[in-house]
Amino acid sequence: MATHKLLLLPGDGIGPEVMGEVKRLIDWLNAAGIAKFETDTGLVGGSAYDAHKVSISEGDMAKAKDADAVIFGAVGGPKWDAVPYEVRPEAGLLRLRKDLALFANLRPAVCYPALADASSLKREAVEGLDIVIVRELTGGVYFGEPKTITDLGNGQKRAIDTQVYDTYEIERIGRVAFELARKRKNKVTSMEKRNVMKSGVLWNEVMTQVHKREYPDVTLEHQLADSGGMMLVKWPKQFDVIVTDNLFGDMLSDIAAMLTGSLGMLPSASLGEVDVKTRKRKALYEPVHGSAPDIAGKGLANPIAMISSFGMALRYSFDMGDLADKVDQAIAAVLASGLRTADIKSEGTTSASTTQMGEAILKEL
Amino acid sequence: MATHKLLLLPGDGIGPEVMGEVKRLIDWLNAAGIAKFETDTGLVGGSAYDAHKVSISEGDMAKAKDADAVIFGAVGGPKWDAVPYEVRPEAGLLRLRKDLALFANLRPAVCYPALADASSLKREAVEGLDIVIVRELTGGVYFGEPKTITDLGNGQKRAIDTQVYDTYEIERIGRVAFELARKRKNKVTSMEKRNVMKSGVLWNEVMTQVHKREYPDVTLEHQLADSGGMMLVKWPKQFDVIVTDNLFGDMLSDIAAMLTGSLGMLPSASLGEVDVKTRKRKALYEPVHGSAPDIAGKGLANPIAMISSFGMALRYSFDMGDLADKVDQAIAAVLASGLRTADIKSEGTTSASTTQMGEAILKEL
Ligand SMILES: CC(C)[C@H](C(=O)O)[C@@H](O)C(=O)O
Ligand SMILES: CC(C)[C@H](C(=O)O)[C@@H](O)C(=O)O
Numbered sequence A, B: 001m002a003t004h005k006l007l008l009l010p011g012d013g014i015g016p017e018v019m020g021e022v023k024r025l026i027d028w029l030n031a032a033g034i035a036k037f038e039t040d041t042g043l044v045g046g047s048a049y050d051a052h053k054v055s056i057s058e059g060d061m062a063k064a065k066d067a068d069a070v071i072f073g074a075v076g077g078p079k080w081d082a083v084p085y086e087v088r089p090e091a092g093l094l095r096l097r098k099d100l101a102l103f104a105n106l107r108p109a110v111c112y113p114a115l116a117d118a119s120s121l122k123r124e125a126v127e128g129l130d131i132v133i134v135r136e137l138t139g140g141v142y143f144g145e146p147k148t149i150t151d152l153g154n155g156q157k158r159a160i161d162t163q164v165y166d167t168y169e170i171e172r173i174g175r176v177a178f179e180l181a182r183k184r185k186n187k188v189t190s191m192e193k194r195n196v197m198k199s200g201v202l203w204n205e206v207m208t209q210v211h212k213r214e215y216p217d218v219t220l221e222h223q224l225a226d227s228g229g230m231m232l233v234k235w236p237k238q239f240d241v242i243v244t245d246n247l248f249g250d251m252l253s254d255i256a257a258m259l260t261g262s263l264g265m266l267p268s269a270s271l272g273e274v275d276v277k278t279r280k281r282k283a284l285y286e287p288v289h290g291s292a293p294d295i296a297g298k299g300l301a302n303p304i305a306m307i308s309s310f311g312m313a314l315r316y317s318f319d320m321g322d323l324a325d326k327v328d329q330a331i332a333a334v335l336a337s338g339l340r341t342a343d344i345k346s347e348g349t350t351s352a353s354t355t356q357m358g359e360a361i362l363k364e365l
Helices: A015-031 A046-052 A058-066 A089-099 A113-118 A167-182 A198-214 A225-234 A246-260 A304-316 A321-336 A354-364 B015-031 B046-052 B058-066 B089-099 B113-118 B167-182 B198-214 B225-234 B246-260 B304-316 B321-336 B354-364
Strands: A004-011 A037-041 A069-074 A104-110 A130-136 A144-153 A156-166 A187-192 A219-224 A241-244 A267-274 A281-287 B004-011 B037-041 B069-074 B104-110 B130-136 B144-153 B156-166 B187-192 B219-224 B241-244 B267-274 B281-287
Touching: A004 A015, A004 A046, A004 A058, A004 A089, A015 A037, A015 A069, A015 A304, A015 A354, A046 A089, A058 A089, A069 A089, A069 A304, A089 A281, A104 A167, A104 A246, A113 A321, A130 A167, A130 A246, A144 B198, A156 A167, A156 A198, A156 B167, A156 B198, A167 A187, A167 A198, A167 A241, A167 B156, A187 A198, A187 A225, A187 A246, A198 A219, A198 B144, A198 B156, A219 A225, A225 A241, A225 A246, A225 B246, A241 A246, A246 B225, A246 B246, A267 A304, A281 A304, A304 A321, A304 A354, A321 A354, B004 B015, B004 B046, B004 B058, B004 B089, B015 B037, B015 B069, B015 B304, B015 B354, B046 B089, B058 B089, B069 B089, B069 B304, B104 B167, B104 B246, B113 B321, B130 B167, B130 B246, B156 B167, B156 B198, B167 B187, B167 B198, B167 B241, B187 B198, B187 B225, B187 B246, B198 B219, B219 B225, B225 B241, B225 B246, B241 B246, B267 B304, B281 B304, B304 B321, B304 B354, B321 B354
Parallel strands: A004 A037, A004 A069, A069 A281, A130 A241, A187 A219, A187 A241, B004 B037, B004 B069, B069 B281, B130 B241, B187 B219, B187 B241
Antiparallel strands: A104 A130, A104 A267, A144 A156, A156 B156, A267 A281, B104 B130, B104 B267, B144 B156, B267 B281
């Protein structure tokens, strides 16, 4: 049995707590002889700042590059609101994405049947919802230069951010979306603002070409990001795979996640290019929710998104799709049994702490 | 009685139809001696392209600059998908905004009680919703330079868009938001991505300063635009006035509009600076909905957003708040009577064409 190297980066807020439940699952998989994971741990975000005055240390970056997959909790919190921009908690996550070249961010927005009523949307609008947002993650306005604030004198400053996209960046994220759609409902919706942004014009053009040249069997639709956002709120089930740039992907995937009513349940995968020799790819898995500093340390956090993110690691990094399916089924079964953490509690269900939820899922497995 | 000069720019798609109903209202106001409007008409968008190969002619731009207010329909449609980028229909609207310096875009998102069930959100989440998005409209990535596509050879192109914000641009839109909040629930939520964008850092800093210096009596909250979008979907009623940049404002105001279930009903105002001498300001009023080419020319379009936009003109450009209130009341009364255009039709209501709806509102008045 191959040994897989994992780097666990719990981060801040509820990160360590939910990561604890993944650790429990990993230990059990190892003990039961189902898989062989070697885990190491590092600091990222505010916790790295507190220890080393950086958002991630060079040592931990080296470990991340060396690992077969990084399992990431969450970063940030009001405690670090005043730290210098360069070392703010988010910088650690952005550096991981950029330096590991994790250009493809997959964010499934799935409505768990047991939670359909937790959405602010009507049940009929979200019941059975199952879409994936494929977000470009290493380009666009997140990383483009110049990115500066200049003092113009007279109390005036000028801030500049630059959105940059090259053809190859759009091509490769397009391929990820089309490949994924082939395994699903065979439909891709590309979203940009071509009526205002040159990057939108190029995005639209390249998606159309990749589609025509390599994936004519998949349905491709284009939508302006603003009306796409509207359609997402109006009738999300019309979509299958949505592919979009870094900033629109940030907005749209959060909105899609919120629609499902299952925010505390949603995982994500950030993937690099497949190495032609080793056939491996760099990868980082993280829950869609943030660090929730208000409930940190109280045993209230929902570990499902984190566990489900580890499930995505099993599927995408370790070719253990069957085991990933079992993890998903265990989560669904525990939910069906009525167990709920505070964030998804409703009448007639049973309260569970972070640990109780993690243990229950493990027991199901 | 002062004479007010209006330029009507119906534009494309359903634009001319809904503008027809505003024209009817203006004619009646003139005939009844309630006001004195002098109207002129121009072409914008695809219709200007068809006539002159531009998105708006110099003659019409001059008329717009000369008018006390521009009443704008909608632009765009598949017919012009292939026209050169510089003369695409949207360019006409963008030029009007920029050349008239209409930096403040006010987009109320109000849920009409009669339509609370038309939303994809649960009734309790949207009933009574009344928020305003104040969007910066002449800066940011819409107009920043460079804005280019460069051929890099080898089949590679590079697209660049630039987000630029200066202190004074953030200050003046902040003031609009704070002033508005004082007349409402006294709360402003500023949204940006300071964790990723330098313009977000500056935005946050300047809003905080303006607040502290000039509006300490108003409550100011800051939210990241992605989680702000989530909150908007989860519980929109937590907001009063939201102030944000051009691109986030584009996304967030469309989403807010869709939440209300009243998309075909929502007006907007785009305002310039108040001239210190004349105490007048340039202004453009337009419905939030687009040109809806699929239903154009069929008498199906809902004229309410257009009429309501004219109502905003009465209020913000002509100091006729009382008359504006009466227009709002007439709309509400017609809706309460059960009259509905196709977009908002539900069981037990009476169908109306564009004209029938316009006439009914006029009759109420
Ligand atoms: C933490 C932050 C930098 C990040 C982003 O903006 O990408 C987050 O919002 C996300 O979506 O993963
Ligand atoms: C038509 C288009 C250029 C415009 C924009 O992006 O600003 C529209 O979406 C809007 O919101 O008014």
